Amino acid sequence: MADTIPNPESEGPAGGWGSLKSIIRIYGDNHPPVSVLQTLSQQNKPGGVMCVSCAWPKPANYHPFEFCENGAKATLSDLTSARCTPDFWNDHTVSELREWRDYDLEQTGRLTHPLRYDVGTDRYVAVTWDEAFSEIGRVLKPLPPERVVFYASGHAGLEASYLYALLARAYGNNNLPQSSNMCHETTSVGLTKVIGSPVGTIIWDDLQQADAFFFFGQNPGSNSPRFLHPLQDAKKRGARIVTFNPVVEQGLVSFVNPQNPFDMLTGQETKISDEYLQVQAGGDIAAILGLCKVVIEADDAALARGGKRVLDVDFIAEHTTGIDRFIDLVRTTPWSEIERESGLEESALRRAGEIYVTSERVIGVYGMGLTQHVQGSLNIGMLVNLLLLRGNIGREGAGCCPVRGHSNVQGQRTVGIAEKTELVPMDKLRQLFDFDPPTEDGTTIVDAVKGLMEGRIRATISLGGNLLRAVPDQEEMERVWPRQELTVMISTKLNRSHLFPGRHAYILPCLSRLEEDRQASGVQSVTTEDSFSHISGSIGKRSPASRHLKSELAIIAGIAKATLAPNPKLRWDDWTADYSLVRDLIEYTYPDDFKDYNARIFEPGGFYRGNDARNRVWNTEEKKAVFTTPSQLNALSFKDDAGRYRLVTLRSNDQFNTTIYGYSDRFRGIEDTRDVVLMSEADMRAAGLAEGQNVTLVSDFGDGVRRELGGLAVRAHNLPEGTICAYYPEANVLNAIDHHDELSQTPASKAIPVRIEPS
Numbered sequence: 021m022a023d024t025i026p027n028p029e030s031e032g033p034a035g036g037w038g039s040l041k042s043i044i045r046i047y048g049d050n051h052p053p054v055s056v057l058q059t060l061s062q063q064n065k066p067g068g069v070m071c072v073s074c075a076w077p078k079p080a081n082y083h084p085f086e087f088c089e090n091g092a093k094a095t096l097s098d099l100t101s102a103r104c105t106p107d108f109w110n111d112h113t114v115s116e117l118r119e120w121r122d123y124d125l126e127q128t129g130r131l132t133h134p135l136r137y138d139v140g141t142d143r144y145v146a147v148t149w150d151e152a153f154s155e156i157g158r159v160l161k162p163l164p165p166e167r168v169v170f171y172a173s174g175h176a177g178l179e180a181s182y183l184y185a186l187l188a189r190a191y192g193n194n195n196l197p198q199s200s201n202m203c204h205e206t207t208s209v210g211l212t213k214v215i216g217s218p219v220g221t222i223i224w225d226d227l228q229q230a231d232a233f234f235f236f237g238q239n240p241g242s243n244s245p246r247f248l249h250p251l252q253d254a255k256k257r258g259a260r261i262v263t264f265n266p267v268v269e270q271g272l273v274s275f276v277n278p279q280n281p282f283d284m285l286t287g288q289e290t291k292i293s294d295e296y297l298q299v300q301a302g303g304d305i306a307a308i309l310g311l312c313k314v315v316i317e318a319d320d321a322a323l324a325r326g327g328k329r330v331l332d333v334d335f336i337a338e339h340t341t342g343i344d345r346f347i348d349l350v351r352t353t354p355w356s357e358i359e360r361e362s363g364l365e366e367s368a369l370r371r372a373g374e375i376y377v378t379s380e381r382v383i384g385v386y387g388m389g390l391t392q393h394v395q396g397s398l399n400i401g402m403l404v405n406l407l408l409l410r411g412n413i414g415r416e417g418a419g420c421c422p423v424r425g426h427s428n429v430q431g432q433r434t435v436g437i438a439e440k441t442e443l444v445p446m447d448k449l450r451q452l453f454d455f456d457p458p459t460e461d462g463t464t465i466v467d468a469v470k471g472l473m474e475g476r477i478r479a480t481i482s483l484g485g486n487l488l489r490a491v492p493d494q495e496e497m498e499r500v501w502p503r504q505e506l507t508v509m510i511s512t513k514l515n516r517s518h519l520f521p522g523r524h525a526y527i528l529p530c531l532s533r534l535e536e537d538r539q540a541s542g543v544q545s546v547t548t549e550d551s552f553s554h555i556s557g558s559i560g561k562r563s564p565a566s567r568h569l570k571s572e573l574a575i576i577a578g579i580a581k582a583t584l585a586p587n588p589k590l591r592w593d594d595w596t597a598d599y600s601l602v603r604d605l606i607e608y609t610y611p612d613d614f615k616d617y618n619a620r621i622f623e624p625g626g627f628y629r630g631n632d633a634r635n636r637v638w639n640t641e642e643k644k645a646v647f648t649t650p651s652q653l654n655a656l657s658f659k660d661d662a663g664r665y666r667l668v669t670l671r672s673n674d675q676f677n678t679t680i681y682g683y684s685d686r687f688r689g690i691e692d693t694r695d696v697v698l699m700s701e702a703d704m705r706a707a708g709l710a711e712g713q714n715v716t717l718v719s720d721f722g723d724g725v726r727r728e729l730g731g732l733a734v735r736a737h738n739l740p741e742g743t744i745c746a747y748y749p750e751a752n753v754l755n756a757i758d759h760h761d762e763l764s765q766t767p768a769s770k771a772i773p774v775r776i777e778p779s
Contacts, residue, residue: 042089042093042673042674042682042684042686043089043092043093043096045682045684049127049681049682050096050097050099050100050101050102051100051101051102052096052099052100052101053099053101053562055099055562056095056096056099056562058561059095059099059534059561059562060085060087060092060095061084061085062561063086063087063091063095064078064082064086064087064091064246064556065078065082065086066556066557066622066623066624067557067559067622068558068559069533069534069558069559069560069561070427070533070548070556070557070558071087071091071094071095071427072091072094072095072098072175072427072532072533072534073088073090073091073093073094073427073676074090074091074243074244074423074424074425074426074427074676075423075424075425075426075427075428075429075430075548075549075550075551076088076244076246076247076423076550076551077223077224077550077551077552077554077625077626078550078554078556078625078626079224079625080224080623080624080625081624081625082624083249086246087246088244088245088246088248089245089673090242090243090244090245090673090676091245091246093674093676093681094676094679095534097126097513097679097681098130098512098532098533098534099532099534099562100129100130101129102127102128102129102130103129103130103132103565103566104128104129104130104131104132104513104514105132105133106132106133106135106144106145106146108128109135109143109144109145110143112143113141113142113143114137114142114143114144114518114519114521115142117514117519118516118519118520121680122489122515122516122678122679122680122749123680123681123682123683125513125514125515125516126513126514126515126679126680126681128513128514129513130512130513130529130532130565130566131511131512131513131514131527131529131565131566132529132565132566132568132569133146133147133529133566133568134146134147134148134149134151134152134526134527134528134529134568135147135526135527135529136151136152136155136524136525136526137521137524137525137526139523144518144527147526149568149570149578152526152528152578153578153579153581153582154582155524155526156506156508156524156526156579156582156583157579157581157582157583158582159479159505159506159524160191160479160506160579160583161583163478163479163505163506164478165191165192165193165195165458166192166193166195166460167476167477167478167479168191168193168195168477168478168479168480168481169195169197169463169468169471169477169479169480169481170184170185170187170188170191170193170195170196170481170483171196171197171198171465171468171480171481171482171483171485171487172184172196172197172198172199172432172437172482172483172484172485173198173199173426173482173483173484173485173486173487174198174199174200174425174426174427174428174429174432174484174485175426175427175428175484175485175533176428176432176483176484176572177428177431177533177546177547177548177558177572177573178428178431178432178434178435178546178547178548178549178555178603178606179546179547179573179599179602179603179606180483180546180571180572180573180576181428181431181432181435181436181437181483182435182436182602182605182606182609183573183576183577183580183592183595183602184196184437184483184576185435185436185437185438185444186436186449186453186580186590187576187579187580187583187584188462189449189455189457189458190453190455190580190584190587190590191583191584192458193458193460193462194438194439194440194441194444194457194458194460194461194462195439195462195463195468196436196437196438196439196462197439197462197463197464197465197467197468198429198432198433198437198438199425199426199429199485199490199677200429200430200432200433201464201465201466201764201765201766202465202490202491202766202767203388203391203392203424203425203429203766204388204391204422204424204425204429204430204766205391205464205761205764205765205766206390206391206392206393206396206397206399206400206761206763206764206766207219207220207391207400207422208433208764209397209761209763209764210391210396210397210399210400210401210763210764211400211404211420211422212639212640213397213401213640213646213763214400214401214404214640214645214646214647214648215404215413215420215633215638215640215645215646216632216633216637216638216639216640216645217631217632217633217634217639218433219422219430219551219553219631220419220420220421220422220551220552220553220631221413221414221419221420221421221631221633221634222383222418222419222420222421222552222634223552223553223554223628223634224250224552224554224625225416226381226383226416226417226418226419227250227253227254227383228250228253228254228417229381229416229417230254230259230381230382230383230417230418231259231260231379231380231381231382231417232259232260232261232262232375232376232379232381232382232383233251233254233259233260233261233262233382233383233385234261234262234263234264234372234376234382234383234384234385234406235261235262235263235264235265235272235293235385235386236264236265236304236308236384236385236386236387236389236390236399236403237264237265237304237386237387237388237389237390237391237770238265238385238386238387238388238389238423239265239267239269239271239272239387239671240269240271240272240423241269241270241271241272241673241687242269242271242671242672242673242687243387243423243425243671244423245271247423248271248292251292252290252292255290255291255292256290260294260375260379261292261293261294262293262294262295262296262297262372262375262376263292263293263295263296263297264297264299264304264307264372265296265297265298265299265389266298266299266300266301266389266668266739266740266743266745267298267668267670267737267739267745268296268298268738269687270687271292271687272292272293272296273291273292273293273296274289274290274291274292294375295368295371295372295375297364297368297369297372298363298364298738298739298740299362299363299364299740300362300363300666300740300741300742300743301666301667301668301740301742301743301770301771302393302654302655302656302666302770302771303361303362303363303364303654303655304362304389304390304399304402304655305361305395305398305399305402305650305652305653305654305655306357306358306360306361306362306653306654307358307362307364307369308399308402308403308405308406309349309350309353309358309402309650309653310355310358310362310364310366310369310373311369311372311373311376311406312346312350312402312405312406312409313350313351313353313355313358313369313373314369314370314372314373314374314376314377315330315331315373315376315377315406315409315410316331316347316350316351316409318330318373318377319331330377330410331409331410332409332410332411335408335411336408336409336411339414339636339638339644339645340408340644340645340646340647341642341644341645341646341647342646342647342648342649343408343647345647345649346405346647346648346649349649349650353653357653358653361653361654362653363740363741363742376406376410377410380417381412381415381416381417381418382407382410382412382418383412383417383418383419383420383421384403384404384406384407384412384419384420384421385421385422385423386399386400386403386421386422386423387422387423388425388769388770389668389770390403391422391761391764391766392761392766392767392768392769392770393655393656393761393768393770393771394655394656394657394759394760394761394762394768394771395650395652395654395655395656395657395761395762396655396761396763396764396766396768397761397762397763397764398648398650398651398652398655399655401646401648401650402648402650403420404420404645404646404648405647405648407419407420408645408647413633413634413636413645414633414634414635414636419634421551422551423551424550424551425677426677427533427548427550428548428549430549430550430551430553431547431548431549431555434549434610434613434629435606435609435610436609439461439462439463439464439467440461440462441457441458441459441460441461444457445609445610446459448608448609449609452589452605452608452609453587453589453590454587454589455587455589463477464765465491465765465767466757466758466760466765466767467765468480469491469492469493469497469757470757472497472500472501472503472504473493473496473497473500473757475500475503477504478504478505478506479504479505479506479507479508479522480501480504480506480507480508480522481508481510481579482507482508482509482510482511482517483510483572483576484510484511484530484572485517485678486515486516486517486677486678486679486749487517488501488516488517488520489515489516489517489678489749489752490677490678490749490752491752491757491767492752492755492756492757492759492760492767492769493727493752493753493755493756493757494749494752494753495727495753496725498520501520501522502520502521502522502523503522504522504523505522505523505524506522506523506524506525507520507521507522507524507525507526508525508526508528508579509526509527509528510528510530510572510575511527511528511529511530512529512530512531512532512565514527515678515679516678528570528575529566529568529569529570530569530570530571530572530575531560531564531569531570531571531572532560532562532565533546533558533560534560534561534562535560535561535562535563535564535565535569536560536561536562536563536564537560537571539571539574539596539597539598539599540596540597540598541597541598543559544559544571544598544599545557545558545559545599545621546558546573546599547603547621549629550626552628553628553629553630553631554625554626554627554628554629555614555617555620555621555626555627555629556621556622556625556626557621557622571596573595573596573599573602574596577592577593577595577596580592581593600618603617603618603621604617604618612629612630613629613630614629633645655768655771656771657759657768658720658722658773660742663707663775663776664720664773664774664775665703665742665743665744665773665774665775665776666742666743666744666771666772666773667717667744667745667746667751667754667771667772667773667774668743668744668745668769668770668771668772669745669746669747669748669749669751669752669755669769669770669772670688670698670745670746670747670748671747671748672684672685672687672688672690672694672747673685673686673687678748678749680694688737690735693733694747694750695731695732695733695750696732696733696734696735696746696747697715697717697732697733697734697735697744697745697746697776698735698736698737698739698744698745698746699734699735699736699737699739699744700736700737700738700739700740700741700743701736702741703739703741703742703744704734704736707776709734709776709778710734711734711735711736712733712734712735713733713734713778714730714731714732714733714734714778714779715730715732715733715734715776715777715778715779716728716729716730716731716732716776716777716778716779717729717730717732717746717751717754717774717775717776717777718754718774718775718776718777719754719755719756719772719773719774720773720774720775721756721758721759721772721773722773723756723758725756727753727754727755727756728753728754728777729746729750729751729753729754730779731779732746744774744776748769751769751772752769754772754774755767755768755769755772759772
């Protein structure tokens with residue numbers, strides 16, 4: 021096994037003392053009150069608070085400390101003692117702050133007052149909530165509805181999200197792009213096409229029954245560290261794990277459980293991956309085709325000797341369509357072509373394929389390493405092909421497992437934050453609220469960015485997030501964003517998106533989910549949906565950072581009342597007073613998913629809203645699961661050329677999405693900087709580059725636009741030749757808005773064509 025696992029760049033395993041030291045460092049940076057320890061002890065447990073970081077599920081049989089390193093960092097950051105008060109603006113202009121780093125903006129602390137941008141002084145100034153709502157409504161009312169975008173970051177709870185979608189539709193549009201547009205929209209579109217479900221099919225119990233896990237482009241060590249606990253348990257009972265990733269991610273190499281005293285005292289590591297295959301960026305289609313080729317060959321051999329079939333022929337006959345054409349492709353594609361496109365040797369793919377063939381129950385796990393490609397939907401289809409061959413969807417211990425990012429990014433789609441009208445029961449909205457919802461599809465993120473560039477979008481409301489920092493073509497977006505009539509940011513902390521205000525611009529500070537949300541009927545709970553489609557209640561218990569803060573739901577209601585025409589069915593004050601009334605609306609609108617909603621929100625592990633594909637009910641056009649025959653063996657829109665590289669954007673373990681907690685990426689051996697480009701030693705030699713040399717990355721998209729990111733130091737790293745890496749969100753400036761998945765329009769951030777110029 022040791023020979024099959026590439027060497028990581030870090031000196032130690034995921035978890036362990038490194039994790040604890042990192043948490044302690046962030047604690048020292050933020051100086052939260054001692055009560056933060058009580059919050060962490062209640063995190064992801066019934067009657068407690070649901071983590072404000074990722075969407076990894078909450079087990080019914082929880083650990084004493086059901087939080088991870090990243091979850092702890094997010095909690096410490098939200099409960100920081102630092103405050104960004106109106107006095108902050110006495111010493112700083114907006115233009116000056118554009119020179120600050122993301123980390124420095126984060127360290128200014130929690131926003132305390134609603135703010136309005138004053139163009140004369142280039143500063144934000146404090147206003148009352150009534151003034152803010154009144155002015156926002158005044159600007160919104162005369163604007164054509166199609167010119168306004170309502171963006172959501174994936175953090176707000178289900179109750180606020182439902183009302184946010186209602187606000188947009190009552191205003192007159194379906195312009196509800198969401199952070200899923202930038203990460204897992206390929207899942208929603210790609211999975212729906214082939215299995216009829218926009219989300220994954222497994223639940224927590226499946227993790228405990230799987231014989232093997234196949235990982236594609238997902239990094240639990242940094243992005244969902246609590247996943248490492250069930251993986252460690254799986255390894256101890258003999259399950260096998262195979263990983264496909266261009267980058268060696270420490271969490272999939274080895275893990276020391278920080279909650280196990282024996283592991284911590286002895287340094288006992290659990291080796292995670294049995295096989296780790298460093299596929300080249302964009303090469304997953306070919307790699308999975310190689311696995312399928314091993315399966316087909318094994319089935320042929322079993323047929324020849326009269327043995328048990330390797331294919332699940334009964335399942336395939338009853339539940340699938342399109343297999344004959346797919347198998348023809350598998351049989352006729354030579355290994356040489358698979359090796360060339362995947363960057364992997366046949367022998368390595370055969371070892372991985374043998375694990376798949378000899379495992380009864382397999383879970384396919386993936387992240388943005390599959391979704392953020394021009395042919396990301398083909399990536400998803402190919403993974404489903406592999407699972408379908410042996411009936412690994414729709415039975416215990418097996419299935420498809422996309423791992424989502426933001427804590428409620430999946431749930432927001434469930435309750436109506438969606439630009440596609442077919443996803444929303446408009447008849448229910450019409451019946452409940454006595455208005456005619458708009459019937460035209462709204463804008464995706466790509467549509468919105470293009471609309472801003474072309475001057476069609478005149479106002480943007482952002483429910484959380486740091487949109488300007490997260491999207492492609494950052495430089496152009498920062499130039500055109502201030503042209504808008506109105507920009508409204510509902511936020512907890514200062515970020516770069518606040519620094520490019522529209523003609524009228526407001527920052528509306530909201531409560532964190534960790535803080536007590538007291539309304540007219542008492543303390544409120546909110547709910548979120550995790551990656552396994554379970555709904556959990558959350559009650560914040562910490563004192564708010566400022567008495568001037570409002571909840572996300574209350575802010576949405578305030579904007580709605582100031583903007584919309586009176587309608588007795590739109591009971592914004594009642595809904596703000598009692599969130600359970602909003603949950604009643606959600607249950608009525610989505611009865612199959614939210615039966616007995618209010619009574620079930622504190623069930624251990626959350627309540628399951630169900631998934632037809634898990635029950636082998638296929639809501640596809642064909643009413644069966646669909647085998648996809650890919651039209652190409654890579655996920656790219658460009659061909660390899662001398663001097664052209666495939667850039668993968670990365671997150672460090674000291675960040676969550678665009679939020680930067682610090683400058684330590686210990687898993688990759690990088691400290692005190694984010695200004696690096698990672699390359700293989702072979703690529704460095706071929707390009708004549710030296711360790712530490714300063715270079716500029718330049719987009720090679722081919723549309724004539726100069727996109728560049730300079731001041732990067734070259735660092736040798738264990739990567740496939742032709743694949744290089746740089747940090748997100750800084751490297752977003754290199755990605756063109758038209759470089760996206762063909763079906764979902766998800767930006768293709770995992771194989772950006774670039775060239776390297778010595779500085």
